Amino acid sequence: MCKMLSKRLSGIEESATIKMGQIAKKLQEEGKEVLNFSLGEPDFKTPEHICEAAKHALDLGYTHYVSSAGIKELREEIAKKIREENKVDASLENVIVTPGAKQAIYELMMSVLDEGDEAILLDPAWVTLESAVKIAGGVPKWVKRLEEGVKYNSLESVASENTKMMIINSPNNPVGYVLSDDELKEIAEFAVDHDLLVLSDEIYERIIYERRHVSIASFDDMQSRTVIINGFSKTYAMTGWRVGYAVAPVEIAKGMLKIQQHSVTCAPSFAQFAALTALRSSQECVEGMIEEFKRRRDVTVKRLNEIGLRCLNPEGAFYAFVNTSNHGNDIEFTERLLREAYVVVTPGSAFGLAGKDYVRFSFAASIEDILEGMERMEKMFP
Ligand SMILES: Cc1ncc(COP(=O)(O)O)c(C=O)c1O
Structure with a gap:
């Protein structure tokens, strides 16, 4: 090296x-x-009406920095979506709009992990999740999840006094599974018992076939310890627009905002207006x-x-x-x-x-x- x-x-x-x-x-x-x-x-x-919304925003002059946490209308719309769909009590202060979900993940890791803190990942996992833990100085701990469900005991077997975070991603990249309600319950109980923060990457929430998406944040005592990561890349075929978001407890959202302010400033302004249209229009x-x-x-x-x-x-x-x-x-x-x-x-x-x-x-x-x-x-x- x-x-x-x-x-x-x-x-x-x-x-x-x-x-x-x-x-x-x-x-x-x-x-x-x-x-x-x-x-x-x-x-x-990307659907035509979303592209049109971006062009309109450009015509209106939205070509400069906007508020670092994201434009107010979009943050409010995301909070509304989360309240309605995930049955979680979110408001504007919980939402930070980022240039892609990846950036939200990095900001979260940099905000909450100290050197040597351990984060449990389900093996296999989308590789950025592991890399983000390592870049922030954390240590990944693995629990296998292919066809066998996640069990409290298997999580317990890798836990230590340094465990700080549990990371899940459902629907899952790369395996394509959707965590069952029972698995989410086991993970939630484990997180509460061990006082862990849960990163729940829900970016594929709409790309789901026979099942329905359930956010772990909706389980008892989970909202205060869950950071939902999501974005527009997959649902609206908007990978190049770079708009993602996190819904987090207020103190964590504020921490992530500091990193955002001192790194990328904000997600692209006109792309945020396009994302707003994506949420507000017919699905x-x-x-x-x-x-x-x-x-x-x-x-x-x-x-x-x-x-x-x-x-x-x-x-x-x-x-x-x-x-x-x-x-x-x-x-x-x-x-x-x-x-x-x-x-x-x-x-x-x-x-x-x-x-x-x-x-x-x-x-x-x-x-x-x-x-x-x-x-x-x-x-x-x-
Ligand atoms: C699980 C998961 N989360 C997040 C992302 C990245 O999303 P974004 O384009 O919003 O950064 C991906 C992209 O492959 C992904 O598979």
């Missing part, structure tokens, strides 16, 4: 998804017919995208089963977590797929040890591409 770099950076890996995307792009530039299933973003266009556009994701999910699972590649049933988000153990570990499988079929997926071990024999297949791609990808895989694994 270069001597100029901080110790903080050791143990932080480059984002696996971004890395796989770069490999796919390079192969495409070489003229290969690459199919990329490593992406973590909806392939739909039909979202329903259309979810219907399409469901169609793709069904095709993906059916074809994977036909090929003999077992995946865990994705109940939410847009990822299938596919078991590779009949064909080598995740790295061998990913490399072979890339070399022989120009199909790009993300190795599961990038998300934690439990992902070692899995790859993440993102079905945020057209049905045609999914079918073609499956055909290529079928030829490889007849």
Whole structure:
């Protein structure tokens, strides 16, 4: 490691998804017919009325800094949504609008973790959650959650006097599970008994199929110890707009705001007006995208089963977590797929040890591409 770099950076890996995307792009530039299933973003266009709202905001001159915590109307609208949908008593003071949910996660970690504080993550987990803990000086502790549910006792087995935070993400990236009410109850009880803060990343809350989304913040005694992380990237296909938010106990929101003020200042002003329109308008556009994701999910699972590649049933988000153990570990499988079929997926071990024999297949791609990808895989694994 270069001597100029901080110790903080050791143990932080480059984002696996971004890395796989770069490999796919390079192969495409070489003229290969690459199919990329490593992406973590909806392939739909941002709905027209949301784009129009941004153009209108630009015309009105919203091209400067705005209040660091976010524009008042948007914070109020988010608080209203949280009150109505999550049955949590939120108001403007609890809400901070950030340039993407990722930034909210970093601000939270920097606000609450001290050197050596431990944070429990469910293995596998979206890798930014682990990196953010480490960058803030914290120590990740892992509890496996693939098909087996989360139990109080397994959380207890990694707890120590340094445990400060429990991190959950449901619907989940990369596995696609949705935590059951029973699991949420066990986690909530554990958090209360151990006086922990819970980071609940709910960014895929609307991309959910047979189940309904429940926020852990709505459980008894949980609101005062939960920070909900959410944003507009996935629900409204707005990844490039960089608008996310956190709903946090007031003191924590104030702490995060300090970091925001001294780093990025605010989320893009005109994008916040677009986000406001996204929340206030009909949600039909979202329903259309979810219907399409469901169609793709069904095709993906059916074809994977036909090929003999077992995946865990994705109940939410847009990822299938596919078991590779009949064909080598995740790295061998990913490399072979890339070399022989120009199909790009993300190795599961990038998300934690439990992902070692899995790859993440993102079905945020057209049905045609999914079918073609499956055909290529079928030829490889007849
Ligand atoms: C679980 C999870 N949270 C947050 C994000 C990032 O969201 P944003 O684009 O708002 O930073 C992602 C993106 O992949 C994600 O998978």
